[in-house]
Each structure stands twice: as C-alpha cells, then as structure tokens.
Amino acid sequence: MxxxxxxxKNDMSCKVSGKDLxxxxxxxxxxxxxxxxxxxxxxxxVKKTFDRSTKVLDFHHPHQLLEGMEGFNLELSEQPExxxxxLVDCRDTLKYGVRTGHPRFFxxxxxxxxxxxxxxxxxxxxxxxxxxxxxxxPVFVLMEQxxxxxxxxxxxxxxxxxxxxxxxxxxxxxxYSVMIARYKFFPEVKTKGMTAAPRLILFTSEHSHxxxxxxxxxxxxGTENLILLKTDERGRVIPxxxxxxxxxxxxxxxxxxxxxxxxxxxxxxxxxxxxxxxDICEKYNIWLHVDVRKLSSLIKLANSVTWNPHKMxxxxxxxxxxxxxxxxxxxxxxxxxxxxxxxxxxxxDVTYDTGDxxxxxxxxxxxxxxxxxxxxxxxxxxxQHIDKCLDLSAYLYNKIKNREGYEMVFxxxxxxxxxxxxxxxxxxxxxxxxxxxxxxxVAPKIKAMMMESGTTMVGYQPQGEKVNFFRMVISNPAATxxxxxxxxxxxxxxxxxx
Amino acid sequence: MxxxxxxxKNDMSCKVSGKDLxxxxxxxxxxxxxxxxxxxxxxxxVKKTFDRSTKVLDFHHPHQLLEGMEGFNLELSEQPExxxxxLVDCRDTLKYGVRTGHPRFFxxxxxxxxxxxxxxxxxxxxxxxxxxxxxxxPVFVLMEQxxxxxxxxxxxxxxxxxxxxxxxxxxxxxxYSVMIARYKFFPEVKTKGMTAAPRLILFTSEHSHxxxxxxxxxxxxGTENLILLKTDERGRVIPxxxxxxxxxxxxxxxxxxxxxxxxxxxxxxxxxxxxxxxDICEKYNIWLHVDVRKLSSLIKLANSVTWNPHKMxxxxxxxxxxxxxxxxxxxxxxxxxxxxxxxxxxxxDVTYDTGDxxxxxxxxxxxxxxxxxxxxxxxxxxxQHIDKCLDLSAYLYNKIKNREGYEMVFxxxxxxxxxxxxxxxxxxxxxxxxxxxxxxxVAPKIKAMMMESGTTMVGYQPQGEKVNFFRMVISNPAATxxxxxxxxxxxxxxxxxx
Numbered sequence: 001m002x003x004x005x006x007x008x009k010n011d012m013s014c015k016v017s018g019k020d021l022x023x024x025x026x027x028x029x030x031x032x033x034x035x036x037x038x039x040x041x042x043x044x045x046v047k048k049t050f051d052r053s054t055k056v057l058d059f060h061h062p063h064q065l066l067e068g069m070e071g072f073n074l075e076l077s078e079q080p081e082x083x084x085x086x087l088v089d090c091r092d093t094l095k096y097g098v099r100t101g102h103p104r105f106f107x108x109x110x111x112x113x114x115x116x117x118x119x120x121x122x123x124x125x126x127x128x129x130x131x132x133x134x135x136x137x138p139v140f141v142l143m144e145q146x147x148x149x150x151x152x153x154x155x156x157x158x159x160x161x162x163x164x165x166x167x168x169x170x171x172x173x174x175x176y177s178v179m180i181a182r183y184k185f186f187p188e189v190k191t192k193g194m195t196a197a198p199r200l201i202l203f204t205s206e207h208s209h210x211x212x213x214x215x216x217x218x219x220x221x222g223t224e225n226l227i228l229l230k231t232d233e234r235g236r237v238i239p240x241x242x243x244x245x246x247x248x249x250x251x252x253x254x255x256x257x258x259x260x261x262x263x264x265x266x267x268x269x270x271x272x273x274x275x276x277x278x279d280i281c282e283k284y285n286i287w288l289h290v291d292v293r294k295l296s297s298l299i300k301l302a303n304s305v306t307w308n309p310h311k312m313x314x315x316x317x318x319x320x321x322x323x324x325x326x327x328x329x330x331x332x333x334x335x336x337x338x339x340x341x342x343x344x345x346x347x348x349d350v351t352y353d354t355g356d357x358x359x360x361x362x363x364x365x366x367x368x369x370x371x372x373x374x375x376x377x378x379x380x381x382x383x384q385h386i387d388k389c390l391d392l393s394a395y396l397y398n399k400i401k402n403r404e405g406y407e408m409v410f411x412x413x414x415x416x417x418x419x420x421x422x423x424x425x426x427x428x429x430x431x432x433x434x435x436x437x438x439x440x441x442v443a444p445k446i447k448a449m450m451m452e453s454g455t456t457m458v459g460y461q462p463q464g465e466k467v468n469f470f471r472m473v474i475s476n477p478a479a480t481x482x483x484x485x486x487x488x489x490x491x492x493x494x495x496x497x498x
Numbered sequence: 499m500x501x502x503x504x505x506x507k508n509d510m511s512c513k514v515s516g517k518d519l520x521x522x523x524x525x526x527x528x529x530x531x532x533x534x535x536x537x538x539x540x541x542x543x544v545k546k547t548f549d550r551s552t553k554v555l556d557f558h559h560p561h562q563l564l565e566g567m568e569g570f571n572l573e574l575s576e577q578p579e580x581x582x583x584x585l586v587d588c589r590d591t592l593k594y595g596v597r598t599g600h601p602r603f604f605x606x607x608x609x610x611x612x613x614x615x616x617x618x619x620x621x622x623x624x625x626x627x628x629x630x631x632x633x634x635x636p637v638f639v640l641m642e643q644x645x646x647x648x649x650x651x652x653x654x655x656x657x658x659x660x661x662x663x664x665x666x667x668x669x670x671x672x673x674y675s676v677m678i679a680r681y682k683f684f685p686e687v688k689t690k691g692m693t694a695a696p697r698l699i700l701f702t703s704e705h706s707h708x709x710x711x712x713x714x715x716x717x718x719x720g721t722e723n724l725i726l727l728k729t730d731e732r733g734r735v736i737p738x739x740x741x742x743x744x745x746x747x748x749x750x751x752x753x754x755x756x757x758x759x760x761x762x763x764x765x766x767x768x769x770x771x772x773x774x775x776x777d778i779c780e781k782y783n784i785w786l787h788v789d790v791r792k793l794s795s796l797i798k799l800a801n802s803v804t805w806n807p808h809k810m811x812x813x814x815x816x817x818x819x820x821x822x823x824x825x826x827x828x829x830x831x832x833x834x835x836x837x838x839x840x841x842x843x844x845x846x847d848v849t850y851d852t853g854d855x856x857x858x859x860x861x862x863x864x865x866x867x868x869x870x871x872x873x874x875x876x877x878x879x880x881x882q883h884i885d886k887c888l889d890l891s892a893y894l895y896n897k898i899k900n901r902e903g904y905e906m907v908f909x910x911x912x913x914x915x916x917x918x919x920x921x922x923x924x925x926x927x928x929x930x931x932x933x934x935x936x937x938x939x940v941a942p943k944i945k946a947m948m949m950e951s952g953t954t955m956v957g958y959q960p961q962g963e964k965v966n967f968f969r970m971v972i973s974n975p976a977a978t979x980x981x982x983x984x985x986x987x988x989x990x991x992x993x994x995x996x
Contacts, residue, residue, distance in 0.1 A: 018613070018875055028545055031544065031613050032545075034613065034617070035537070035617060039534070042621060046533070050521050074869075077876055097627065097638070098634045101626060103521065113626055115516070123591065126540045135605070136596045136598065136606065138558065140591075140595070142563055150574050169858045172857070191722045196720070209859070217689075217831075218677055218717060218832075220692035222687065222692075222693075310860070317626055318860055334712065336712055337708075343959060347942070348560060359712055361708070362669070364816045372587065374574045375578075381516065381517075441843070444844065447845075448845035451845065
C-alpha cells in the first residue's frame with residue numbers, strides 16, 4: 001500500500017527536505033504528512049514488538065553496523081538528506097535495534113512497552129518543555145507535586161508529608177540521598193567542602209547496586225569509605241554485621257553517616273531486613289536510605305527512598321524519584337538562587353518552581369507518562385501488574401527447581417530467579433575447579449547464541465564466589481507462561497551440545 | 499469530524515480501557531486506534547503551535563489548576579479511568595501548558611519545535627531502551643560515538659580524538675568537567691575522598707551559570723572554594739583578575755584546579771577571552787573547561803567542553819554533551835565495573851558499552867533526535883539556523899538602540915539583547931534611587947501581563963547592581979522579524995501606563 005506521504009511526494013514530484021516543514025511557509029501539509037509517515041513506521045514497530053513470530057533483535061557486531069548496512073549509513077555529513085532518506089533511517093534504526101517490549105525480552109529490569117506510557121512520552125516530547133519553573137511547565141510541575149505526595153503516602157509517611165523530585169535515573173536518585181544525608185548532619189560541607197566534616201562512612205550491602213559506590217566517588221567521600229556489608233545465603237544484609245562495622249568505624253574516629261538498604265537487590269532480588277537496620281540507624285543516629293524495587297510497609301522507616309517507576313511498574317525510561325521524609329533538606333542542599341530563573345518577583349506563587357531543589361538546571365519532563373499511566377491503570381492496575389510478574393517468577397522457579405540440568409543459586413521464591421544450567425556434558429563431571437570453570441562459560445555462550453539467533457534475551461553474571469548464572473527478572477507485562485516455557489526450551493536447545 | 503477512534507468506540511459500544519490495549523489479546527486494533535487518536539491531538543497541537551493567531555499560553559495560577567479545571571482533574575486514584583478520559587487528559591494537559599515552539603516564545607534559550615527532532619523523540623520513546631550497553635542499544639550507542647567524534651572535530655581537537663558522553667543537561671555536563679579535572683590531578687580522591695587532596699579552588703565568571711556552584715557543593719569542594727571572577731562592561735572575564743586570584747590562592751596554600759570559561763554567558767551572551775585564559779591555565783597547570791553556547795575556533799584550547807545541542811541548535815530537550823580532550827579520564831573517573839551489566843565475557847567488543855563512563859546507571863537515549871536532525875539539516879543547516887538567530891538579534895538591537903523609552907544594558911551586537919524599557923511616566927524622572935526602584939518593577943509587571951494575556955514570553959532578571967532588565971535570546975527557528983516587531987509593540991502596549 002502506498003503511504004499518504006509517498007503519494008504526496010510523488011504528486012509534488014520534487015525532493016521534500018526538512019526545510020519544507022513547519023515553520024516554513026506552506027509547511028503544514030508536508031509536516032503532517034511527514035509525521036504521519038513516521039507514525040506509520042512506529043505503529044508497525046509496535047505491532048511487531050508484541051508479535052512472538054518476530055525476533056527480539058537482529059544482532060550485528062559494532063564493526064558491521066559501523067561499516068554500514070545496505071542503505072543505512074551512520075555517518076553525519078555537511079549537506080542535508082531528503083526526508084525520504086530520513087524515513088528510511090528511522091526504519092533502519094528500529095530494524096537494527098532491540099525490541100525491549102517483546103514478550104521474550106527479559107534482559108533488564110526495565111522491559112515492556114506500555115502503550116499509555118508511550119502515548120505519554122509522545123505528548124511529552126511534543127510539549128518539549130523543562131521542569132525548572134511553573135512558568136514554562138505549569139501542568140507538569142503540579143503533576144509532579146501531586147504524584148510525589150501520592151508516592152509518599154504509599155511509602156507510609158504521615159499525610160504524605162515530605163519532599164522529593166524526579167531525577168534522571170536511580171543512580172542519580174541514590175546520589176541525591178547521600179548528598180541530603182550529608183547536608184542534614186554537616187550542612188557546612190555545602191559551602192566549605194568536605195574539610196568541614198570528619199571522615200564520613202557509608203554502608204551498603206555487598207549485593208547492592210553500584211550506584212552508591214559511584215556516589216561516594218563523585219561526592220568526594222571516597223569509595224574506601226563505603227563499607228560493604230555481609231549478606232546471608234539469600235543475599236540479605238546481616239544486621240549484626242552492620243552494627244559491628246558501625247562500632248568499628250566510630251572507634252576509628254569516623255562518623256557513620258548513611259546506610260543504604262535495598263528492598264529487592266539487583267541480582268538476587270533480596271530484601272534487606274529494614275526493621276533491624278532502622279533500629280541500628282536510630283540507635284547510632286545514621287541516615288537510612290532505602291533503594292526500593294518492591295514496596296513493603298517497612299519502607300516508611302527510611303529517611304529517604306529511591307523509587308524507580310521505570311523498573312517494576314513498567315513506566316517507559318527514564319522515570320525515577322527520590323523521596324525525602326524531612327521537608328526543606330532538598331532545597332537547602334541544592335539551592336543556589338539563580339536570579340535569571342527563579343525571580344522572586346513573579347506574579348505566581350514561586351514556591352512551585354522546582355529548579356532550585358535539583359542538581360540539574362534543565363530537567364526533562366519524566367512525570368507525564370507516569371501520571372497518565374496511573375490515570376489509566378489506577379493504583380490497582382500497578383498492583384495487578386506486579387502480582388502478575390511475581391506469579392510468573394514463581395512459575396519459573398517451580399518449573400526448574402527440580403528439573404534435570406538446573407540448579408538454583410538460592411532456594412525459595414523471589415522476585416528474581418537465579419539459576420545455573422548444566423549442559424549434559426557437564427552433569428557427570430564431579431564438583432571441582434574444572435566443572436566450575438566450564439560452568440562459568442555456559443551462560444555467556446548460551447547468551448551469545450540467543451542474541452545471534454535473536455529469539456530471546458536474559459541476563460547473566462557472576463556474584464562473589466559464584467560463577468556465571470542466569471538471572472531472570474520479570475517485569476515485562478507482555479510475558480506469559482508460554483514465554484517462560486520458551487526461554488527454558490531455548491536455553492536447553494542452545495546449551496545441549498556445550 | 500468524528501475520529502477513527504471514537505467511531506470505533508461507538509461501534510464497540512463498551513468502555514475501552516488501558517487493559518484492552520496490547521499486549522492484551524485482540525489488542526492490536528484498539529491500540530492502533532488509541533495511538534492514532536493521540537497523534538491527532540498532537541498534530542493539531544503542532545499546527546496550532548506555529549499559528550500566530552493562537553496564544554503562547556493560557557495562564558492559570560497553581561491554585562486554579564489544583565482546584566481542577568472543567569473536566570481536568572490532576573488527582574490520581576485507585577481505579578482506572580477510561581481511555582476516552584485519558585484522551586481528554588492529554589488534550590487538557592496541552593491546553594494548560596506553554597507552547598514553547600510558538601514563534602513568539604522567547605522565554606528561554608531552549609525554544610522552538612523542530613519537526614524532525616520531534617519525530618526522533620517519538621521514535622526514541624517507542625524504542626524505549628537504555629544507553630548503558632551496546633547489547634540493548636546497539637544503534638544508539640554507535641550514533642553517540644560517531645556524533646561525539648564529529649563534535650570533537652568541530653571543536654578542533656586533532657582528528658576528533660578524545661572522549662565524551664551525553665548527559666542529562668548542561669549542569670550535569672559541567673559537573674562531569676569538575677569531576678574529571680579532580681580525577682586528572684588527584685585520582686586518589688575517587689577512593690579516599692577529598693581528604694586525599696589539598697584545598698582545591700575553582701574559578702568562574704561572576705556572570706557564569708550557577709551550575710558550577712552546584713557542582714562545587716555537590717562534589718564536596720564547597721561553594722566558598724569557587725572564586726568568582728570580575729568581568730568587564732560586556733560581561734567578559736578579566737584575565738588579569740583570574741591570574742591575580744590564582745596567585746592569591748596559591749599563596750594561601752590552596753591548589754587552583756579548574757577554570758570555567760563561558761562562550762556565550764546565560765544573561766549577557768558574553769564570550770570570555772579564552773585565549774588569555776588558556777595561557778594562564780597552561781602557566782599554572784589548571785584544567786580549562788569551556789561551557790559553550792556558540793562555537794569559536796578558540797574552544798579547542800579547552801581540556802573539556804560542555805556543548806548543549808538543546809540550546810542554540812534547537813534540538814528538543816534534553817540534549818547535552820560533555821567532551822574531554824584526553825581519553826581514559828572519563829572511564830577512570832567513573833568506572834565501578836558492575837559485573838551484572840558489564841560482563842567482560844560478552845560475544846561483542848565490550849569497549850562499546852558506555853555505562854561505566856557515566857555517573858548514571860540507566861541513561862536516557864538523547865542522541866537519536868540530534869543525529870536525525872543532523873542528517874536532515876546537514877552541518878550547514880545548523881550553521882544557517884544559528885546565523886538566522888544572530889541576524890534576528892541584530893535586528894532587535896538595531897531596532898531599539900535609539901528608540902525612545904529603551905536603554906541597552908550594554909552596547910554592541912551580541913547573541914543576547916539585554917535592555918530596559920522605560921514607561922512614559924518614568925522617562926522624565928531624574929536618575930536616582932526612586933527611578934531605579936520603579937524601573938526594577940517594570941519588567942516583572944510587563945512579564946506578568948504578557949503571561950496573563952498569553953501573547954508572548956520573554957525573560958528578565960537583575961544582574962549585580964543592575965535592576966531588572968529584559969533579556970532576549972533568539973534560538974526559536976519559527977521567529978521572524980515580524981515577531982520581534984510584535985514583542986516590542988507588546989512591551990509598549992503593556993508598559994504604556996505603568
């Protein structure tokens with residue numbers, strides 16, 4: 001079928017270029033045609049994304065894509081390309097990419113393609129504005145405020161009191177938490193630098209996300225002052241180890257500042273015992289931050305919370321919030337009062353301007369897609385989505401726990417299912433260095449074959465002493481039991497002869 | 499005209515909800531209908547955005563929007579809303595927002611709505627992936643690499659050598675520059691914290707963007723260790739002042755670490771004398787960062803450069819890059835080697851994984867819209883766009899420099915035109931405290947009336963001793979001379995009786 005756009009182009013029988021689009025004179029028609037043609041490409045992609053008969057990806061090595069595929073050249077040039085070529089570029093960009101919304105894409109915690117969220121992103125980019133002032137983002141600023149309050153209510157802070165802001169991802173949200181803790185206890189660091197504070201110590205699980213380590217480096221605390229806490233066999237922090245290390249730090253004259261607890265670690269999906277950790281934090285006057293993947297009633301014990309709707313809630317990337325129980329800290333920590341943006345003599349209530357709370361100046365609108373999804377699903381819809389994902393995790397766990405060739409990294413149901421697959425050739429080899437070495441290579445090999453065949457994608461990694469294992473995290477709303485079955489069949493098909 | 503979507507909805511004679519969309523069974527039809535209906539709303543908005551007979555904004559105070567406009571309720575609830583209501587919400591969100599692409603929106607440096615950039619954003623959100631690995635963003639990762647190299651070539655570094663990364667905005671790019679400078683001279687700060695370094699001093703113009711101040715607070719250097727440099731009447735750093743302050747810092751036993759020069763300051767649009775500043779930096783072994791708004795051949799003298807395509811180049815928000823002349827520093831400064839993401843045993847060349855260079859973990863795809871615009875415009879197209887904006891600035895400057903009731907904040911043409919408007923009642927009052935006080939209130943009053951009438955938007959602020967003045971920065975590709983004329987007429991119409 002000839003598309004609207006190409007039929008018009010033929011009619012016009014001349015090369016349409018970007019210059020012919022709005023705001024050009026008579027640009028309305030070509031603009032509408034161009035955008036509709038783009039939408040046709042995008043909606044076709046969306047349809048195929050959910051179609052199990054399409055591949056998850058069409059893998060190529062970097063050098064292959066760099067050399068240029070047929071008609072697809074990544075190089076930029078002096079002169080403009082025609083809009084026709086631009087549309088081809090759009091098609092090819094999608095063709096050689098990864099369908100993260102495909103029902104068999106399990107590679108990351110951020111998976112899936114929520115249609116309402118997608119519509120929200122399209123609108124956000126059409127509005128093309130900036131969160132720093134109410135002046136230029138009145139609706140989005142209010143949506144952010146209301147949504148943050150709702151999130152704090154769900155966390156369990158009385159009346160949803162507190163503060164917060166959306167940030168460009170969980171690592172930055174975690175960085176905020178360390179900054180705010182430092183500001184709370186040593187506000188003069190803002191002006192005088194780290195010399196105004198004693199040696200400050202941060203604590204986090206040996207299984208926690210590396211973002212706390214990034215923050216300790218960036219903020220001038222130093223990664224050596226981040227103490228890793230021992231975990232039990234399920235990957236949960238051992239509270240006694242925390243207390244011992246707090247006491248040790250104090251004995252050395254350092255100041256324990258901050259504990260990061262994780263509600264759902266990245267690899268194991270483990271829940272740190274927040275209750276006991278909170279008691280220790282209270283006893284020693286330490287800031288408690290909780291990096292949340294799955295909510296629990298204990299999270300209210302935290303001083304600050306990182307909550308990433310782009311993970312288990314399936315909101316399109318990026319969507320992350322830092323919530324703070326005490327009001328005023330975020331502003332106090334980050335405000336610099338730039339006169340050209342945050343004029344005090346505006347005609348509206350300038351307490352709605354958010355820019356001075358942020359470490360950013362310009363700030364992308366991440367709220368709208370989330371707000372719109374919340375409207376479309378209701379709170380109950382998010383709950384149902386998460387329950388469904390947990391059911392699928394349980395299904396996978398029960399399917400493989402006694403299956404020949406599989407061994408679980410830890411027992412018991414979890415949000416994450418971590419397991420080794422032993423190809424037949426390895427099953428008879430006795431436990432030992434040789435079997436470990438060979439097992440370590442299995443997951444990467446299977447993963448490479450998966451990507452090359454393009455059928456499915458799942459993550460793997462080693463952890464401490466444990467050699468490479470597969471990690472399944474299910475957050476993809478398109479996945480069903482049949483996709484779990486497919487994954488297992490695929491692992492066995494590809495791993496059969498290793 | 500009845501839309502596709504609503505006609506189908508009527509046919510189905512039942513309430514369509516988010517649950518009926520893909521990945522739901524038989525979800526393809528309602529999904530396509532819903533997305534097309536959204537696109538209809540968005541394309542109508544795009545058309546109106548460029549139509550001068552529509553308002554720039556329909557202003558409401560925060561309390562008005564919070565109380566709820568007719569049919570538009572920002573509150574989130576337990577239960578889902580129908581898709582019909584979701585579409586109404588989309589329409590209302592745009593209705594009460596600000597048209598940043600309107601030809602008469604001059605409020606910020608980031609203005610305009612580039613249609614190809616918009617298409618790029620729509621595609622980016624449809625692809626919904628993350629920049630951290632080649633694995634899940636192969637095409638985007640390569641586009642970023644090629645584009646960064648091209649940018650370094652334009653900066654003027656030999657063969658485009660060096661490194662870089664896209665970040666969530668100019669403030670974060672500037673923060674990177676300070677982190678990298680610190681890592682270059684005091685790499686042990688990464689592990690040991692700021693105690694491993696002497697007192698470090700940063701320098702920037704008293705007219706520079708507040709992001710360097712934010713960075714000095716966040717990174718543990720302290721805002722007091724950021725020394726502000728004196729500027730001449732045009733807002734340019736005085737090199738002799740820099741050298742004197744460097745010497746003073748050294749005499750006090752501190753270490754001058756970093757100088758930020760600005761190529762086009764936020765308020766005046768001033769160019770710091772990069773040549774002389776670079777000489778001083780070389781002499782005293784100080785890192786030179788340049789925060790670039792407008793390119794010049796001198797920028798190659800920098801050790802690092804912040805370049806924000808979302809400003810003068812008109813790329814949709816957000817799009818900012820930090821460029822670094824020396825390879826390896828970005829990786830060295832930020833790498834934490836998370837095993838679950840950056841497995842060394844992948845089947846492809848893992849040097850393409852970018853995540854360990856970033857302070858973020860997840861990283862939004864900001865490259866595609868920029869790459870696509872570059873394809874559509876060519877390098878020449880960006881140059882033409884910037885030239886056109888500068889021509890309009892000159893037009894405005896020449897129009898008002900001798901016009902009754904206007905006074906320029908500084909003489910000479912510039913990218914920014916900063917001026918006072920004196921209402922007739924003020925013109926006869928002799929210079930003095932009273933006239934200053936009254937003049938200070940003029941710009942805010944006119945701005946408030948502008949917003950309430952919704953006809954145009956322009957920024958204002960005080961600077962140092964100077965009372966509130968208007969600041970015109972033209973980066974909007976839709977603006978023409980007639981819009982400049984309109985702005986002046988509007989200022990006079992609204993300011994007539996003040």
